[in-house]
Amino acid sequence: MELFSSLTPVFIAIICVLIGIILKSNRKNSKKGKRETKNKSESRPWVDDDLRDSTDLHVEEEDADGDWQGLDENIAHVSFSAEHYSEGEMIKRSKEFYELLSKRRSVRFISDEPVPREVINNVIKAAGTSPSGAHTEPWTFVVVQDPEVKQRIREIIEEEEEINYKKRMGDRWVNDLKRLRYLDYSSYLILILKQVYGMLPNGQRRTPLLNEIMLLPVVILFANVGLVTVTSTPLNCGPRLRVLLQRPKNEKLLLLLPVGYPSKDATVPDLTRKPLDDIMVVM
Amino acid sequence: MELFSSLTPVFIAIICVLIGIILKSNRKNSKKGKRETKNKSESRPWVDDDLRDSTDLHVEEEDADGDWQGLDENIAHVSFSAEHYSEGEMIKRSKEFYELLSKRRSVRFISDEPVPREVINNVIKAAGTSPSGAHTEPWTFVVVQDPEVKQRIREIIEEEEEINYKKRMGDRWVNDLKRLRYLDYSSYLILILKQVYGMLPNGQRRTPLLNEIMLLPVVILFANVGLVTVTSTPLNCGPRLRVLLQRPKNEKLLLLLPVGYPSKDATVPDLTRKPLDDIMVVM
Secondary structure (H helix, E strand, O other): OOHHHHHHHHHHHHHHHHHHHHHHHHHHHHHHHHHHHHHHHHHOOOHHHHOOOHHHOOOOEEEEEEEEHHHOOOOEEEOOOOOOOOOOHHHHOOOOOOHHOEEEOOOOOOOOOOOOHHHHHHHHHHHOOOHHHHHHHOOEEEEOOOHHHHHHHHHHHHHHHHHHHHHHHHHHHHHHHHHHHHHOOOEEEEEEEEOOOOOOOOOEEEEOOOHHHHOOOHHHHHHHOOOOOOOOOOOOOOOHHHHOOOOOOEEEEEEEEEEEOOHHHHHHEOOOOOOOOEEEEEO | HHHHHHHHHHHHHHHHHHHHHHHHHHHHHHHHHHHHHHHHHHHOOOOOOOHOOHHHHHHHHHHHHHHHHOOOOOOOEEEEOOOOOOOOOHHHOOOOOOHHHOOEEEEOOEEOOOOOOOHHHHHHHHHOOOOHHHHHOOOEEEEEEEHHHHHHHHHHHHHHHHHHHHHOOOOHHHHHHHHHHHHHOEEEEEEEEEEEEEEOOOEEEEEOOHHHHHOHHHHHHHOOOOOOOOOOOOOHHHHHHHHHHOOOOOEEEEEEEEEEEEEOOOOEEEEOOOOOHHHEEEO
């Protein structure tokens, strides 16, 4: 008992220390807690976790995209009218457009036959009419015609693909990479970058405003003039390509499209598309 | 001293309890730590953290989208050719397409004048020609014409918007929500859903294969027939709308588009688009 009682001050000291530690760790947790509840408050109780994907991950972006709230209230409005086609004409035009698009395929056999620059310009002007949250138009199209830059782009992609493939499927990458040569041959490489965040005059970042799904895909525009391409989002290459193309830090690669006329020996996988009934539900 | 020593067992008990608490909280933190490092390992050393957005977040999806690796090696190939237009014709077609799209605007003033179903069908067939990783075509288009379903959709969005707005901008939501009435009036509401993951015959999940940017936006297709729409991604409404539309758990709402003829009194914000030089870089 004597021993114990002599140790008493030590016990008390230990208690104080332990309490201190606990208080500290609690403060940490409560900070974390705040952050978590902040995130939670964005998602709703009934949100179905199976469905949480990118669309949930950049809520700010979606939010800004909600066209009904993005724009400055004070901006003047002008009257709008569109061509009012007859029913027959509407059906004809929609059918012809479907037929044009139904012939479009992703083609990797692209010739180096030069394509008039004016066509590329018109295609990019057309892509630039895409809707964007609060009309921020946060996109950049890089058109690469310099053979050395094309080759460097292909090399960067091959290096990254090699790493990805080795991680995932061993030797197979060697065969697959042979297919990347078409990047050099293509008349143009077009890289679409998104401004991930804008800059306010005061230098502060502004939330990103582009919902990628809104960017009009140039594939239609090329199909319309008899050019072919294949959309690709090279895995992990974005930042290196951004540096190669001397684009600012706030721009991120969305898509890489080699563009040109199909080569004489072009082939595509023999695929059919789902019938309308498999993709459309009417209520 | 006597008092203290008699209290000694109490002190010891307290110490044990406190130690217990500390150990517990430490275990929590170390779990958190593991999760964090796991996420880190997915990013590449040189990846530029400013640029980590959705495109990085679903690497699997991008990866599968790389058209050059998605498809079954054994599928037969067929030869492909496209219309080879003269330069003049290409320039003309690309210019006309640009002019068509440059007239397209996001319009919220939509009349309830009925639109022929065949036009909607053709538009959705056209959208269904979008490229998708490994040709999975993981999309569903829900066409809503039932006025009660339209109204219910508007109510769900208003409920969610009210919550979002109150969180962010106080009373302003009231004014903004008035604008949502057009959802009821529109001839059709079209909801585009993405199959977030597929199901293998053995019931296992398959990685999602759609890169959203590849989905051909129906806005062009409607513009082509003189119809108007406004793309929106209602914040947090996805799961409730999915349930309302009786869609399976693996489908996620990407876009909601009210569609119809512009109403007589339609107006749009008086905006101009960036000139080509602001969005295009040539190397």
